[in-house]
Amino acid sequence: MSDSKPLILISNDDGITAPGITALIDVMKELGEVIVVAPDKPQSAMGHAITINHPIRLTKVDMHPGVTAYQCTGTPVDCVKLAIDQVLPRRPDLMVSGINHGANSSINVIYSGTMSAAMEAAIDGMTSIGFSLCDYAWDADFESIKPHIRKIAKETLKRGLPYGTLLNVNIPVPEDNNIKGIKICRQAQAKWKEDFEERKDPFNRSYYWMTGQFINMDKGQDTDIWALDNGYISVVPTQFDLTDHQRIALLNQWNLHES
Numbered sequence: 001m002s003d004s005k006p007l008i009l010i011s012n013d014d015g016i017t018a019p020g021i022t023a024l025i026d027v028m029k030e031l032g033e034v035i036v037v038a039p040d041k042p043q044s045a046m047g048h049a050i051t052i053n054h055p056i057r058l059t060k061v062d063m064h065p066g067v068t069a070y071q072c073t074g075t076p077v078d079c080v081k082l083a084i085d086q087v088l089p090r091r092p093d094l095m096v097s098g099i100n101h102g103a104n105s106s107i108n109v110i111y112s113g114t115m116s117a118a119m120e121a122a123i124d125g126m127t128s129i130g131f132s133l134c135d136y137a138w139d140a141d142f143e144s145i146k147p148h149i150r151k152i153a154k155e156t157l158k159r160g161l162p163y164g165t166l167l168n169v170n171i172p173v174p175e176d177n178n179i180k181g182i183k184i185c186r187q188a189q190a191k192w193k194e195d196f197e198e199r200k201d202p203f204n205r206s207y208y209w210m211t212g213q214f215i216n217m218d219k220g221q222d223t224d225i226w227a228l229d230n231g232y233i234s235v236v237p238t239q240f241d242l243t244d245h246q247r248i249a250l251l252n253q254w255n256l257h258e259s
Helices: 019-028 076-087 113-123 143-159 224-229 245-251
Strands: 007-011 033-039 058-061 068-072 094-101 128-133 165-171 181-184 190-200 206-216 232-239
Touching: 007 019, 007 076, 019 033, 019 094, 019 143, 033 076, 058 076, 068 076, 076 113, 094 113, 094 143, 113 128, 113 165, 128 143, 143 165, 143 181, 143 232, 165 224, 224 232
Parallel strands: 007 033, 007 094, 033 068, 094 128, 128 165, 181 232
Antiparallel strands: 058 068, 165 232, 190 206
């Protein structure tokens, strides 16, 4: 492992065999030395889950020429934690997660295993990015978006990010396949309205299948949803400090300090 080239850690939540991570590896190999630690199976919507009740296995695999790669039985966050403690020879210059099969814009960042892997890296002080393509198909076209991935990753490597900040990058699939550009955005205010459909198993016992509708409550033209809907790549600077700093002064006016 050369110290003269940037060291790049890669993970994801779709699993080490996903086409999205293969595309990301292809791009990152052009920018530096690559180490991969990714789940051995899909771990979508795991959020920031960690494994505490059973062992985690880490197995070296030979899947990508010229790349040191491991598959992990744990969550995306487990992968990053294990990489830090057991695999990495030094602190990476960049950590990238993805390319996710499907969007992680707006409130989806809370549920995303892709973004949680990048966030765990950021918590440890790494410059990190989560990449997602707004196409859930396993055979999605990752080839055409590689130049955009390369551009964002290269600029981030060059400039770095302050501690506490990571990038959430979502890439649209416009009808004319023409991406208009890149927009720096804020996260749209949106939510999921879930419905749980009751079904019966062969023993007539009830079980539930979650469905839902995405509801965008934000009509602003500076949001990630607007950018994606209008053919732009959205880049949202994201933080893991969930404190509402603007409301501290308001809460200090409450009658909470008296016994």
